[in-house]
Amino acid sequence: MNRWLRAALIAGAIATVGCFVWSSWPPNSQYAPVEISIAVVGLSFMVAGIAAWQRWPASRLGLLFTIVGYLYLVPYILVNLANPVAWTIGNVTSGAVYGAALAHLGLAWPTGRLRSRFECGVVVADYAQNIAFNTAATMFWNPAFSGCNASCPANVLLIGDGSRSAWNAINTVEALIGFVITGIVLTLIVRHWRSARGWSRRAMIPLLWIGAAVGAEQILTGSLFHFPATVTYALLPLVLLAGPALFVISTVRARTAGGALGTAIVDLEPGASPGRLRDALARALGDSTLQLAFRQPGGAGHLDTSGQAVDADRPDDGRAVVPIAGSDGAVLVYDQGLELEPQLVKLTAAAASMALEHARLQAEVQAQLEQVRASRARIVEAGDAERRRLERDLHDGAQQRLVTLSLALGMARDRAAGADPELEALITSAGKEAREALTELRELARGIHPAVLTETGLSGAVQALVERSPVPTTITAVPDGRFPAAVEATAYFVVSEALANVAKHAMAGGAQVTIRRRPGRLVVEVSDDGAGGARAEGGSGLRGLADRVASVGGVLRVDSPPGGGTRLEADLPCP
Amino acid sequence: MIVDDHDGFRSLARGMLEAAGFTVAEAATGAEATEAVRAVRPGLVLLDIALPDFDGFEVARRLAAAPAGDPAPVVVLTSTREARDYGGRIAASPVAGFLPKDQLSGAALRRFLAPDP
Numbered sequence: 001m002n003r004w005l006r007a008a009l010i011a012g013a014i015a016t017v018g019c020f021v022w023s024s025w026p027p028n029s030q031y032a033p034v035e036i037s038i039a040v041v042g043l044s045f046m047v048a049g050i051a052a053w054q055r056w057p058a059s060r061l062g063l064l065f066t067i068v069g070y071l072y073l074v075p076y077i078l079v080n081l082a083n084p085v086a087w088t089i090g091n092v093t094s095g096a097v098y099g100a101a102l103a104h105l106g107l108a109w110p111t112g113r114l115r116s117r118f119e120c121g122v123v124v125a126d127y128a129q130n131i132a133f134n135t136a137a138t139m140f141w142n143p144a145f146s147g148c149n150a151s152c153p154a155n156v157l158l159i160g161d162g163s164r165s166a167w168n169a170i171n172t173v174e175a176l177i178g179f180v181i182t183g184i185v186l187t188l189i190v191r192h193w194r195s196a197r198g199w200s201r202r203a204m205i206p207l208l209w210i211g212a213a214v215g216a217e218q219i220l221t222g223s224l225f226h227f228p229a230t231v232t233y234a235l236l237p238l239v240l241l242a243g244p245a246l247f248v249i250s251t252v253r254a255r256t257a258g259g260a261l262g263t264a265i266v267d268l269e270p271g272a273s274p275g276r277l278r279d280a281l282a283r284a285l286g287d288s289t290l291q292l293a294f295r296q297p298g299g300a301g302h303l304d305t306s307g308q309a310v311d312a313d314r315p316d317d318g319r320a321v322v323p324i325a326g327s328d329g330a331v332l333v334y335d336q337g338l339e340l341e342p343q344l345v346k347l348t349a350a351a352a353s354m355a356l357e358h359a360r361l362q363a364e365v366q367a368q369l370e371q372v373r374a375s376r377a378r379i380v381e382a383g384d385a386e387r388r389r390l391e392r393d394l395h396d397g398a399q400q401r402l403v404t405l406s407l408a409l410g411m412a413r414d415r416a417a418g419a420d421p422e423l424e425a426l427i428t429s430a431g432k433e434a435r436e437a438l439t440e441l442r443e444l445a446r447g448i449h450p451a452v453l454t455e456t457g458l459s460g461a462v463q464a465l466v467e468r469s470p471v472p473t474t475i476t477a478v479p480d481g482r483f484p485a486a487v488e489a490t491a492y493f494v495v496s497e498a499l500a501n502v503a504k505h506a507m508a509g510g511a512q513v514t515i516r517r518r519p520g521r522l523v524v525e526v527s528d529d530g531a532g533g534a535r536a537e538g539g540s541g542l543r544g545l546a547d548r549v550a551s552v553g554g555v556l557r558v559d560s561p562p563g564g565g566t567r568l569e570a571d572l573p574c575p
Numbered sequence: 576m577i578v579d580d581h582d583g584f585r586s587l588a589r590g591m592l593e594a595a596g597f598t599v600a601e602a603a604t605g606a607e608a609t610e611a612v613r614a615v616r617p618g619l620v621l622l623d624i625a626l627p628d629f630d631g632f633e634v635a636r637r638l639a640a641a642p643a644g645d646p647a648p649v650v651v652l653t654s655t656r657e658a659r660d661y662g663g664r665i666a667a668s669p670v671a672g673f674l675p676k677d678q679l680s681g682a683a684l685r686r687f688l689a690p691d692p
Contacts, residue, residue, distance in 0.1 A: 395656065403584065403676040404584050407676070411591050414594075438677055452660045452661065455662065456662035456663065456664050460662025460664065
C-alpha cells in the first residue's frame with residue numbers, strides 16, 4: 001500500500017471524527033453516549049478500510065470500507081452544522097445511504113468488484129431508492145417537528161409547512177422497499193458463499209461477521225422489536241463495531257501467513273510425499289482446494305497429487321496457476337480469489353520449489369549412496385571370489401605338486417635305503433624341505449581364504465576357528481545350513497578377528513561365540529571376560545572389521561568398558 | 576583302488592602301493608569310481624575329496640548307500656588339505672578315516688585295514 005495513500009486515509013479519518021466532535025460541541029449530557037458511539041462506529045469502518053487496502057491492495061474493498069465510513073459519519077456532521085443547505089444535504093444522505101454502501105461492500109466482497117450486471121443493477125437501485133426517498137421525506141419534514149423553534153436550521157426543500165403524515169408514509173414505503181432489496185442482497189451473498197471454495201470461502205468469513213453485526217443492528221433499531229432506547233444506544237456501537245474490528249483482527253493474523261509457510265516447510269519430515277507437501281502448503285495458504293500437479297513424461301499433461309488430471313495451460317473457472325521454479329514443469333493450481341494475495345502465492349510457489357528441490361537432491365544423494373553401497377558390496381564380493389580362486393589354484397596346483405614330490409622323495413629314499421647312505425640322507429632332507437614347503441603353503445592358502453568355510457559352511461568353519469583359538473572358547477549357538485557367500489565370509493572374519501583380538505589384547509580367561517539366525521538377519525556375537533577397553537574407532541583391526549561388516553549392509557557394535565570384558569556384535573542382513 | 580583325478584599322483588601312489596604289496600586299480604572321477612568299485616570289488620578305496628564331477632564325500636555316501644561286495648570296501652578319504660580344513664564333514668561321513676596325501680604309505684593304509692585292537 002502506498003504510504004501517501006495511507007497517510008491521506010488516516011488524516012481523513014482523524015479530520016472527519018474531529019469535525020464530528022467539533023460540530024456536536026458542547027456535548028449534551030443526554031446525547032453524549034449516542035454521539036460517542038456514532039464517532040466510534042464511523043471510525044471503525046475507516047480503520048477497516050485502511051486494513052483492507054493494506055491486506056488486498058488489488059481489491060477495491062478498502063475504498064468501499066472507507067466510503068461506508070464517510071457515508072456514515074458525514075451526514076451527522078452536516079446536520080449538526082445548523083446551516084440550511086448543509087442540514088438539507090445531511091438529511092438527504094443520512095440514515096440508510098451508508099446501508100446501501102454496506103450492501104455494495106457485501107456484494108463486491110472480496111475483490112471490491114461486482115460480479116454481474118444484475119448485481120450492479122441491485123446496488124444502483126439501492127443507492128437510488130435511498131436518496132430518492134430521503135429527498136422526498138425531507139420535503140415534508142418541517143424542522144419544527146423535532147421541537148426546535150427559532151434555533152432550527154431551515155429546510156431548503158420544505159414544501160409549505162410540511163406534513164408529518166406524508167413524511168411517515170414515505171418512510172414506511174422506503175422501509176418496505178429497503179426490506180425487499182436487503183433480502184435480494186442477502187440471497188446473493190449466500191449464493192456467493194455457497195459457490196466459493198478454498199481460499200475464497202475463507203476470505204468471506206469476515207463478511208459474515210459484518211453481516212451478522214448489521215443484522216443485529218437491524219433487529220436493535222428496527223420496528224420489529226422495541227428495545228428501550230438506553231439498551232439500543234448501549235449495544236449499537238458494540239454491534240456495529242464488531243464487524244470492522246473482527247476484519248482488522250483477521251487482517252493482522254493473515255500477515256503471519258508468510259511465517260506459517262516457513263513453518264509448514266520446516267515441519268515437513270525429510271522424504272515426505274508430495275501429498276504431504278500439498279497439505280502443508282494448503283494449510284499455510286489457507287486454500288483447501290490447492291493442487292500440486294506434476295508434468296507427466298511424454299507430454300501427457302499434468303496430474304495432481306491425488307492422481308487427477310489438471311490442465312495447467314487453461315485452468316478451470318475460478319482457478320489460477322503458478323509454475324514452480326526449477327521443478328521440471330510442476331505447478332500449483334489455486335483458488336482464483338488468491339490473486340488478491342499475490343505475495344502469498346509467490347511465497348508459496350517459492351516454498352514449494354525449495355521443498356521439491358530438497359526432495360530431488362535427497363533422492364539424488366540417496367541414489368548415489370545406494371550405488372556406492374552396491375559397488376562396495378561388489379568389490380568385497382569380487383575380492384572374496386578372487387581369494388577363493390587363489391586358494392583353489394594353490395590347492396590344485398602347487399600343493400598337489402608338492403605332495404606328489406614329497407611322496408616321490410619318500411619312495412626314492414626307500415629305494416636308496418641301505419645302498420647309498422649319503423644319497424639317502426640327501427633325499428631325506430629334500431623330503432623334509434618339501435613337507436615344510438607344503439605346510440607353509442597350506443598356512444598361506446588358509447590365510448588367503450579358509451577352505452573350511454567353502455567346504456563346510458559357517459558352522460564347521462567357526463568350530464575350526466574355536467578349536468585353534470589359544471583362549472578357551474565355547475560356542476553357545478551357531479546355525480547349521482548355508483548362507484550367502486558374502487554373509488558367511490563376513491561372519492567368519494568377525495569371529496576370526498575377534499578371537500585373534502581376544503588372544504592378543506584381552507588377557508581373557510575365556511570367550512564365547514554366539515551366532516543366531518533372526519528374521520532377515522544373522523547376528524554374530526563374540527564376548528570375552530578380559531580387560532575390555534577396545535574401541536571400534538581405535539584399532540585398525542576393528543575399523544577394518546566394521547568396514548567389512550558395513551560392506552554387506554551390516555552394523556558392528558563394540559561394547560568394551562575398561563575392566564568389563566569385550567562384547568563384539570555384528571548384525572548382518574541375511575535373506 | 577585309488578580314486579584321484581591327478582594322473583601324477585595316481586601313478587606315483589600306484590608305484591608306492593604296489594611296491595608295498597597292494598594290487599592297485601584306478602579311477603579318475605566319482606562316476607568312474609562307483610562303477611569300478613562294483614566291478615573290481617577292492618578291499619580298500621583311497622578316495623580323493625576333490626574330484627571333477629562330485630566330491631569324495633558324495634562318492635562315499637553312494638558307496639555306503641549301495642554296498643558293493645561283502646565285506647564292503649574300507650573307504651579312506653584323502654586330500655592335499657588337512658583334516659581340519661573339512662571341519663566335521665569327515666567325521667560325519669561313512670568312511671574309515673582320513674589320510675593326508677603327503678602321509679600316504681603302504682603302512683599307513685594297512686592300519687585302516689587292520690585297526691589296532
